[in-house]
Amino acid sequence: MALYYGETWRPELTAFDIVVLEPAYGHDPQRLRAPGMEPFAYVSVGELPDHHPGAAQAPAGCLSSVRNPHWGARIWNHAEAACRGFWIEQVFAPLWQRGWRGFFLDTLDSYRLDPQLDPTRQQAALAELIRAIRQRAPQARLMLNRGFELLPQVADAVELVAAESLLHRFDAARGAYSPTSEADQQWLLQQLRQAQQRYGKPVVVIDYVAPAERAQAREVAKRIEQLGFIPYVTDGLLQGVGVGRVESLPRTLLILLDRQRHPDLQTTPMLRWIDMPAQYLGYRTEVVSLQGPFPQEPLSGHVAGIIVWGEGPAPDPAGLHAFLRRARAEGLPILVLNEWTLDPRVLDPALRTVRIAAQTPLQHERLGAETRPPARLPGPATGLAGPDLRRWAWAGTGALVGAAPWGGFALQPALVDFVPGFKQVRWLPDPFALLTEALRLPPMPAPDVTTESGRRLLTIHIDGDGFVNRGEWPERPLAGEVLRRFIERHPWPHSMSLIEAELSPQGPYPDTAEEAQRIARRLFELPWVEAATHTFSHPYRWQLLEQSARNGDDVTELNYNLAITGYQFNMRREVEGSVSFIRGLLPSGKDVRLLFWSGDCNPSADQIVHVRRAGLLNLNGGDTIKSQQCPSLTCVAPIGVVKDGQLQVYAPLANENLYTNLWTGPFWGYQRVIETLEMTERPRRLKPASIYYHTYSASKPASLQALEKVYAWARAQPLHPQPVSAYVRKVEDFFEHVAVARLADGRWLLKGRGDLRTVRLPPGSRPDWARSAGVAGYADHPSGTYVHLASLPAELALREAAGTDDPPYLISANAAIDQHEAVAAQRWRWRLQGHVPVEAEWRVPDGCRLIPATSATVTASAGHRVRVTSPHATVTLDIDCTPR
Template structure:
């Protein structure tokens, strides 16, 4: 038996010191049983609970209880969270460890137990078992009880139950759980001879039986029976601290777009005999990217698609398209590797003979794995020999012309994409292909090459998939670092790989609407593949979403910029410095924090520093941080000011902008800033009421005015400016006013 949970926890407390006793606890220790699940990636915690917890500001660190708790993190622990399917291998160790658990800062974490409590009957009867259940706010009966068809609901709180679907009584043998004061039951069954509590909550504790959590429904996928936000907020308390937020930048919802190379070399059907039909990648360029210079997009290449020795003579035209795209300022170079990996785990312990045997044993080969109609359309394509392809059903990758090599697939592909781009560019983004479940060494290789990574995850929220349970968390933590997930599903997900209704991608608009209100859950990600340029319906859907992005109130950024914000979310520390004052540090490129239920609160700019401005959206208050301030301080005051902030003299404060602010400074009545954006730089500011401001935008030398005007703020102090930003290059602006030296 591995070390008991209690022994590991005690040893951890002795071994590591608290990082900062004033740090807001936002790390949750997520416990799973490796004897029940092969990986935390497939745990119900990761699949269902982590997304709402991310939205509430929490990061999860997973621990396999089959090996004890291990070394406790040196950060404050907000809670432990479990979602077991039955008793764990060492129930006595689990009970003893959690009953007396403290983090390295001396805090007693909250205890969130979903599904099975993880104890067997023998452990429940012990003092350690009773203490464990006592922390949870419940007691357990000495005998299991039968819940039959005659059982009825004795008590239910409709504010919590019936979120996506109604509660159904689950019959069978169950451990009798009963709430203990001061905990309260929110759902109680009467079996005819006994009562059993299925949902028990108290400050610092939550017990929820699996029947009140997520239920699979073939009509709409998984559905939440209870309100996950309400469950966690009741147990953890509402976030009375600045929540790190990756959905928003400069007061607006983030927009970014990604293009995958699936179908890069597919031909469109010829319009008449003798025509040379275009490739999907050529139509992608002419119809979906070049006409939209104001919308940044990350285009991921498969290097073998561009190699004539592998993909045939079509590769030269495919490379020409890539070169043209990478020369456009709104296009961020990206790669998805060399050979289009479909099954990443196959290559974790790669053996070329095993791959050969798999292909010879019946894994089909094809140029593309989509619709039969697309195969018919592409009959005229010059494709590589069957011996070079393994990308059909059962094949672990598309191109098998050479043995798998990790460097070639990761760092080498990154370098190859960078070589296509003109000039000195940042390392291209790495987009995970296929099942998007990279092994640790692959993630480590991408990180070592200096690239951000993105892929997997996603999710949708539509009429046919209406539940939050369909949305994935921000990413997945491995020993090699954080895999950053897509924010939303792309065209392949909506169209089932272009095998069903290819107009289904229009439903992305439903997801965008439902993840914006009543609470902003996700940024606006438009993810599509070159293949969508082939089909009229899917191409039209992409154009509709691009048109909407142009008109929507968003801040367009590159996909790599979003990935860096997620990495910042994972690392950020929030330090409480006093009543209503917090210091934000180690945040990387995370530039927004959020206060929920903040209608009565505003940012006090006179007592804050490193704050650009703030904006209300619904009942939340989004605060924009200055990127060039490593440790901004945010202070609130009680005020329901419409703008969500109380300005400091006449200094212009940001309300929102269709651009990112990179630098800011104020000196002798002049506010200087550097902006980066794509297309029109629509901005709104808050200064002194009825006050005149001279506004200038500089040429690339930073000294010569390229744009100048004088504006007067309204009675509230608001004024708007549209800066004609030149592509994606950083641009200096300045505001000058008569401020009496302030």
């Protein structure tokens, strides 16, 4: 269990079974809920703050004139039935309507602060209130914070009991931490034992330790568990991710950069360069402005390290230095990139900087990841000197790249090389090794969005542009019709979007509207095509349109979107309006699931929020185009970007526009995406296989032939086709839900929403089947070992080599694992659910039989491998290892 009263959700919290949150911050329990994790709402029963909507409407006599001296909230008098009824309708009911199903009931003894309130009446009233909650919502899960005197009357309505400050306390008035007294410990122990033994309730103990004392927090949690209670040890304001029966591995890297120089995160090159390798390693990033304000909450529970991008003088050096000192006090490593702009003593009193003159010979041990380092520095640079530096490269007496006990650094001109004459960049150090070593990132099962069931994913999505273009054939068909015929011949999952204005009689092309809509209806009748919107007017400049609409400007002549007579940009019209139009073209049972960003694919955080609240997934942007022409890792985009807390999911790879010089030719250019597909597969699998194009690619013979070649390449690969919506949900899971934690016995606990079900281990790693749960198999690749999780939560133990006693396991499949369970001793049942005829391979030990329940062809080969193929997209089979 965890309690977290911070404003920003931390995915590391998913590791816990119950997470108590402050609902006033707008957390969405339905979005956060995950298998094995239930969000609970913090509810103050005995007090009400002035800012609560019900405070101004409370009936006379319900709110006392007395306030809690620490928090300022007024005491609530529950003695009158009208006050209890009002509290249920104005405090509890709105939370239930928002989707909260668990409730942490606090301040149950605050009535003691008001001498005018009769304790006996208040206790009876609170018991009546809790029973009324149970009657109003029988499914509600209730937890009491103390309230021991209520247990005799409400034990049957309560699931858990919690208490604070058994061993360590926090004094809010002084902001100080201290051990509790022996007398207080003994009294509270007696109450907790009674709750356990007499009433049979699990007991949670919440203790408080300073954020910088992480080791002490672990020790206190261990002592609480030894006493027989569920521990949670955190900071006094419950703003950080604490330690309980599990401790989540931090998966967040903070990137500090100058937001005045780089106000648009999507076009900030260094984020692209850093984010991708960080995400490959299993980490997500959050940006903090060097202008401040700097985070005030504890960091060590969810932040794995801090990256400072130096670029000119620091805008707020005092604030930056104070923040980094606090981060170092919490044990966090610091990585400084580009320029050294810090006071060296912030990181190490013995560290000093050294100015290196121009033309100094450059010595290096480990540079040259993507390009040859220069023999001499091309200009003046700043290097570091000091004890305990593990140098990667140096010139004279100053190191330019290296690691140290406090973290590491990589400074220009030994960080990246700008290729003359091209808008391209090459890494000098290996970015994966740099992040791992400088930030001391521990080995962990890395959540991976590229793979499922051991195979690289294949996604296909189409932006609707050019649906009404005339094809360059004698009969002059609409491009939409040519595309429909093409997709009909390729029954893989496709995600097809439309621009409403192109198909609407009110748009710029009324003469073809009826024909285009008829084609769209036939296209969506194909069972392997899911629907998306590409908006109403196809905005080219999302943020500029938003600003112009806010200012009331007329943008008709500015080419910010399709010119539509009388139309002024409106988000509701672009999103909900276009979705309504497309729904009218869909067969029964289908709906619009996604919005594909158009134009610059650079929406604001508010625009992303609008799309999410409309119930849609969002995708596009990024432009991964790694190829022989652009062979660097810097040409591989991250999987998404977080803008002011809102996630924009990037398209896995770029579309044909970037291979055809913005659709000016050569129109066969998209066949070069095969280079990108192959170069993002080896030596590391950096991206899913992705085919992404516009409808106008069906308007020219050359571009259609390029598509045929790309589809033929995909058909020859061992891929796992999925709708793009499934990929987007995996990326959401990566950013918002997935938690990786170490259990006390050394196993890994893996939790998440369940969309992302693959973790990657170092090459040669193997599951220890006897100590793992929810693990269905693994596949080897140069990137590492891809482990398939059949269900979440999962528990993963490792061993160095495969064993002769390994049970049957799935090696790879082009379908998702829908069922994997033991149905009898030594007999397992599998169900694979895919989108194309199933191909799968198992390892089946000697003495075991594979028994398909679905029509399938079974072929055995060397190494205990058994291959199964079926004409169906769903396959059920048993593997029976019962001795015969």
